Amino acid sequence: MKNEWPLWEIFIRGQHGMSHRHVGSLHAPDAEMAIKNARDVYTRRNEGVSIWVVEANHIAASSPGDKGPLYEPSESKVYRHPTFFDIPEEVGAM
Amino acid sequence: MYAQMVKSEATQDDPEKLAAFQARIDRGEKIEPKDWMPEGYRKTLIRQIGQHAHSEIVGQLPEGNWITRAPTLERKAILLAKVQDEAGHGLYLYCAAETLGVSRDELTEMLLDGRMKYSSIFNYPTLNWADIGAVGWLVDGAAIMNQVPLQRTSFGPYSRAMIRVCKEESFHQRQGYDAIRKMAEGTPEQKKMAQDALNRLWFPSLMMFGPSDKDSVHSEQSMAWKIKMNTNDELRQKFVDQTVPQIEFLGLELPDPGIKWNEERGHYDYTDPDWSEFFDVIKGNGPCNTDRLAARNNAWKDGAWVRDGLLAHAQKKAARKHAAE
Ligand SMILES: [Fe+2]
Numbered sequence: 001m002k003n004e005w006p007l008w009e010i011f012i013r014g015q016h017g018m019s020h021r022h023v024g025s026l027h028a029p030d031a032e033m034a035i036k037n038a039r040d041v042y043t044r045r046n047e048g049v050s051i052w053v054v055e056a057n058h059i060a061a062s063s064p065g066d067k068g069p070l071y072e073p074s075e076s077k078v079y080r081h082p083t084f085f086d087i088p089e090e091v092g093a094m
Numbered sequence: 095m096y097a098q099m100v101k102s103e104a105t106q107d108d109p110e111k112l113a114a115f116q117a118r119i120d121r122g123e124k125i126e127p128k129d130w131m132p133e134g135y136r137k138t139l140i141r142q143i144g145q146h147a148h149s150e151i152v153g154q155l156p157e158g159n160w161i162t163r164a165p166t167l168e169r170k171a172i173l174l175a176k177v178q179d180e181a182g183h184g185l186y187l188y189c190a191a192e193t194l195g196v197s198r199d200e201l202t203e204m205l206l207d208g209r210m211k212y213s214s215i216f217n218y219p220t221l222n223w224a225d226i227g228a229v230g231w232l233v234d235g236a237a238i239m240n241q242v243p244l245q246r247t248s249f250g251p252y253s254r255a256m257i258r259v260c261k262e263e264s265f266h267q268r269q270g271y272d273a274i275r276k277m278a279e280g281t282p283e284q285k286k287m288a289q290d291a292l293n294r295l296w297f298p299s300l301m302m303f304g305p306s307d308k309d310s311v312h313s314e315q316s317m318a319w320k321i322k323m324n325t326n327d328e329l330r331q332k333f334v335d336q337t338v339p340q341i342e343f344l345g346l347e348l349p350d351p352g353i354k355w356n357e358e359r360g361h362y363d364y365t366d367p368d369w370s371e372f373f374d375v376i377k378g379n380g381p382c383n384t385d386r387l388a389a390r391n392n393a394w395k396d397g398a399w400v401r402d403g404l405l406a407h408a409q410k411k412a413a414r415k416h417a418a419e
């Protein structure tokens with residue numbers, strides 16, 4: 001609306017070496033304030049050691065209608081999974 | 095509940111699309127913001143999530159009232175953390191509502207001019223420290239009853255917000271029970287205060303679940319859409335069953351002489367709250383409606399220069415950076 005602060009998407013990396021993960025969004029006037037607000041809103045219980053903020057309108061997203069063309073091709077490629085192959089027990093761990 | 099009597103919107107969409115949509119929900123799929131959804135689903139959710147968010151925000155007022163007067167520094171720090179959590183809950187929920195195409199300012203303005211409601215419970219006053227214990231124990235306890243099943247709601251952003259909220263909520267109830275337990279086990283005067291707080295807040299807490307199922311007109315569609323997971327009476331009964339032993343443990347008297355174990359039903363019987371009082375509070379005539387809305391309106395007005403100033407500063411900084419590039 002009139003003077004609304006922009007929306008930011010917030011990504012947090014937890015303690016155990018995992019990637020940053022999307023945790024939610026918030027409004028802030030700029031990136032610096034977005035990080036400060038994210039610290040208050042999303043890390044009150046040691047949830048993270050690193051914060052990324054991205055202005056929401058800079059995120060490009062796939063659309064639900066593209067589900068077919070995007071993901072169906074991988075459904076028929078079962079051989080991409082290790083369980084596709086039978087390995088004799090005698091061979092040992094693989 | 096935090097969202098009481100949310101009117102579900104009629105839907106005039108293509109029956110084929112509607113059936114496919116319902117089938118997705120029945121299969122347990124989550125609906126995401128960019129997916130097709132019936133207009134009624136969208137509008138009902140905006141109203142429900144908005145009301146839930148407003149309740150978290152307005153709910154800070156009765157407790158904030160006691161932060162500076164907490165009996166010890168530790169209790170003060172705990173209450174401060176609890177109230178800060180509620181601000182966070184409001185923010186998670188506003189963001190979930192915004193994914194449905196309503197802006198934050200629109201939501202705020204609808205609260206401020208009375209077009210949107212918040213839970214009736216926050217129109218009751220917190221008169222003393224015992225009330226703060228009772229609020230955490232009973233009001234957050236009742237909220238948990240409703241929020242736990244909502245983690246499974248069909249709308250993805252709402253479900254994710256509820257998961258975050260629920261993780262934080264049990265601290266709220268425990269700190270409340272701990273505070274009132276201290277008083278129930280304290281001096282006779284303190285015990286009397288605990289009893290008085292329980293007596294005053296009992297029926298308003300039961301009202302949080304909304305009118306009885308027989309008078310609850312909007313449940314069916316919302317339950318089919320999985321944005322309401324249980325009926326009002328189901329949740330209210332569950333709350334009574336859970337809370338009675340907690341009252342007995344405190345050594346307090348039951349706040350309702352109608353509470354009796356019913357062997358046949360396997361539940362406690364209890365007296366229904368006075369629904370005329372509930373409807374009166376909803377209409378704006380509770381003890382604190384005027385105060386609560388005035389406090390929110392003032393906060394919004396008094397904060398305007400900060401919001402505008404920070405935005406102007408950010409825009410100036412961005413323009414300068416742009417010019418230097
Ligand atoms: Fe909350």
Ligand SMILES: [Fe+2]
Binds near residue numbers: 180
């Ligand atoms: Fe809470």
